Amino acid sequence: MTEENKISDRRRSTEVRKRAEEILLKQQEGLKKILPADFPKVVHELQVHQIELEMQNDELHRTQVELEATREKYFDLFDLAPVGYVSIDEKGIILEANLTAAALLVAERSNLLNQPLSRFIFGEDQDTYYLHHKRLFETRKRQDCRVRILKGDETQFWARMESVAAKGNNEAPVSRTAISDITRRKELEEQLQQKYTELRSLSSHIQDAREEERRNITRELHDQLGQNLSVIGINLNTLKTKMPGSNMISHIENSLVLIEQMTESVRDLMADLRPPLLDEYGLAAALRWYVEQFTARTGIEVTSEVHNLDRNIGSRIENTLFRIAQEALNNVAKHAQATHVWVELEMEHPVVRLTISDNGVGLSPKKPQKHDGNHGWGLVTMTERAEEIGGSCHVESTPGKGTIVTIEAKL
Amino acid sequence: MSISVFLADDHAVLRDGLKSLLETNDEIKVIGEAADGRDAVHQVTKMCPDVVIVDIAMPELNGIDVTRRIKDACPSTRVVVLSIYSTDEHIFQALHAGADGYVLKEAAGAEVVAAVRTVHEGRRYLCKKIVEREKEREKKRKKDIDDHPRKRRNSAQTQSPMERLSPRERQILQYVVEGKSSSQIADIIDLSVKTVDTYRSRLMGKLGANDRTGLIKIAIQLGLTTME
Numbered sequence: 001m002t003e004e005n006k007i008s009d010r011r012r013s014t015e016v017r018k019r020a021e022e023i024l025l026k027q028q029e030g031l032k033k034i035l036p037a038d039f040p041k042v043v044h045e046l047q048v049h050q051i052e053l054e055m056q057n058d059e060l061h062r063t064q065v066e067l068e069a070t071r072e073k074y075f076d077l078f079d080l081a082p083v084g085y086v087s088i089d090e091k092g093i094i095l096e097a098n099l100t101a102a103a104l105l106v107a108e109r110s111n112l113l114n115q116p117l118s119r120f121i122f123g124e125d126q127d128t129y130y131l132h133h134k135r136l137f138e139t140r141k142r143q144d145c146r147v148r149i150l151k152g153d154e155t156q157f158w159a160r161m162e163s164v165a166a167k168g169n170n171e172a173p174v175s176r177t178a179i180s181d182i183t184r185r186k187e188l189e190e191q192l193q194q195k196y197t198e199l200r201s202l203s204s205h206i207q208d209a210r211e212e213e214r215r216n217i218t219r220e221l222h223d224q225l226g227q228n229l230s231v232i233g234i235n236l237n238t239l240k241t242k243m244p245g246s247n248m249i250s251h252i253e254n255s256l257v258l259i260e261q262m263t264e265s266v267r268d269l270m271a272d273l274r275p276p277l278l279d280e281y282g283l284a285a286a287l288r289w290y291v292e293q294f295t296a297r298t299g300i301e302v303t304s305e306v307h308n309l310d311r312n313i314g315s316r317i318e319n320t321l322f323r324i325a326q327e328a329l330n331n332v333a334k335h336a337q338a339t340h341v342w343v344e345l346e347m348e349h350p351v352v353r354l355t356i357s358d359n360g361v362g363l364s365p366k367k368p369q370k371h372d373g374n375h376g377w378g379l380v381t382m383t384e385r386a387e388e389i390g391g392s393c394h395v396e397s398t399p400g401k402g403t404i405v406t407i408e409a410k411l
Numbered sequence: 412m413s414i415s416v417f418l419a420d421d422h423a424v425l426r427d428g429l430k431s432l433l434e435t436n437d438e439i440k441v442i443g444e445a446a447d448g449r450d451a452v453h454q455v456t457k458m459c460p461d462v463v464i465v466d467i468a469m470p471e472l473n474g475i476d477v478t479r480r481i482k483d484a485c486p487s488t489r490v491v492v493l494s495i496y497s498t499d500e501h502i503f504q505a506l507h508a509g510a511d512g513y514v515l516k517e518a519a520g521a522e523v524v525a526a527v528r529t530v531h532e533g534r535r536y537l538c539k540k541i542v543e544r545e546k547e548r549e550k551k552r553k554k555d556i557d558d559h560p561r562k563r564r565n566s567a568q569t570q571s572p573m574e575r576l577s578p579r580e581r582q583i584l585q586y587v588v589e590g591k592s593s594s595q596i597a598d599i600i601d602l603s604v605k606t607v608d609t610y611r612s613r614l615m616g617k618l619g620a621n622d623r624t625g626l627i628k629i630a631i632q633l634g635l636t637t638m639e
Binding site for chain 2: 222223226227228229230231233234235236237238241242256259260263264266267270276277280281285288289292303305307342344346348351353355357358359394396402404406
């Protein structure tokens with residue numbers, strides 16, 4: 001027990017004695033009525049009573065000491081906790097604060113008490129804090145927010161605030177708020193975000209490079225191989241015309257057949273690399289062509305509709321939408337077990353929307369993003385491609401009821 | 412009577428080859444050549460030859476645009492488009508621009524002379540391969556209709572109204588008959604209210620309904636909902 005406590009203890013017992021004597025004085029009248037013969041009995045009673053009282057007093061004293069120890073332990077824990085704790089009343093005034101809170105805010109504890117906590121919140125985050133506080137008192141449910149805290153030394157840091165509702169003195173509602181420094185975490189998050197952005201831009205760059213490469217190879221195939229094959233074909237025909245009846249005719253004809261087959265291979269290769277109509281006739285034509293090929297290859301019926309499509313939607317968007325449609329159709333062929341696909345392309349200025357839906361088995365909700373084979377990646381790639389042109393990709397699926405993929409891009 | 416021919420192709424060796432081949436015929440005379448589209452239009456509009464053979468893919472101005480301009484300036488000049496592409500769209504674009512003939516490059520050696528003669532006579536010439544493909548397709552279409560008389564997908568009139576709707580349109584029809592507003596539907600399926608309205612009006616068009624009541628009537632007929 002501290003010295004201070006001993007003094008107040010002594011003062012309290014003097015006080016109690018004084019009050020007891022006053023009461024006794026009032027009761028003197030009653031005592032006069034007691035007969036002398038009863039005195040030994042009364043004295044005995046009084047002595048027993050006195051011992052009882054002393055025992056009770058001792059007990060009280062011990063409890064008080066224990067309480068004091070618990071209180072000190074509580075304060076140690078409270079003050080030295082690794083997070084800052086403050087109690088705030090409904091008006092936002094700090095009622096209590098632990099030492100960690102004081103250290104976080106770089107303020108003396110005495111300078112925190114009776115101050116509004118908002119004084120320590122960074123200007124731009126005042127609304128966040130205000131809402132946090134308001135919701136806690138309205139809903140009395142746990143609240144969580146992130147704000148920047150202004151330190152006493154004018155610097156600031158990112159903090160997480162978690163508040164729970166409690167009852168303070170006089171049963172008034174208070175907020176018990178934990179404040180923790182999340183600067184490091186925020187930094188890591190930002191780094192992660194930056195890496196993600198870098199990765200996205202790299203992926204976008206790879207897509208562009210791939211597309212450019214394909215364009216170049218296609219041009220090469222067309223300008224060199226294709227053209228030269230045509231010339232050889234023409235020249236062989238000239239030869240054939242100029243030597244009628246020659247025994248070389250059958251050799252020339254064999255060569256002509258080979259040239260025709262080679263030209264067909266080159267053309268197929270070109271179409272695989274780069275949709276032949278996209279650059280010259282636009283997305284609608286390229287889609288019509290692809291859909292026809294798709295039906296011929298897979299046997300899946302396709303209904304395609306194009307509404308209000310402006311030719312000037314830009315080659316980057318056209319190209320991306322074509323590749324997404326290709327990916328989506330291939331996903332349908334591989335996984336959906338569908339018999340019919342609908343491809344809808346429409347313009348609702350400034351939005352271009354591509355919808356690809358099927359009557360297949362739908363995506364299993366159990367393994368929505370698992371990258372098994374190419375399926376999972378298909379969805380990821382479609383989303384990434386859509387985002388590259390500032391668009392979005394939305395997949396809706398009900399097991400047994402098909403899948404609807406919607407891609408929206410803004411011009 | 413000789414046929415005057417002009418060649419437009421950016422590939423010099425190909426032009427040479429074509430020229431030799433065409434001139435194995437006494438009545439065909441190559442009177443000019445160009446290596447790009449702009450030059451081709453410039454020269455052809457001055458000399459108005461009987462036939463122009465033009466490559467579909469050329470620098471400066473592509474073969475389709477060249478065809479259009481030549482046909483505008485010299486309506487009597489016949490144009491044969493030479494192309495590596497066999498897609499419907501390319502053929503359609505060429506014919507739409509006014510081309511009289513369409514010859515695939517792999518068949519140029521065998522067919523170009525016939526093409527020049529045919530268009531010069533005022534008839535259309537399509538590469539044999541394309542004609543055969545069309546015949547095949549027509550055969551297949553007939554066979555499909557014979558095999559599955561009810562499955563005539565290619566004509567919208569023969570489809571049932573519901574078959575004409577895409578899954579998205581059906582989904583929106585379902586919500587409309589359930590009494591949901593456009594903004595409620597937009598919330599559910601994560602599209603804008605404007606988009607939902609577009610779908611609604613397209614639905615009405617496809618099903619021949621004038622308003623929501625009409626849509627609901629049709630939905631009841633189709634068994635999509637019941638009167639409650």
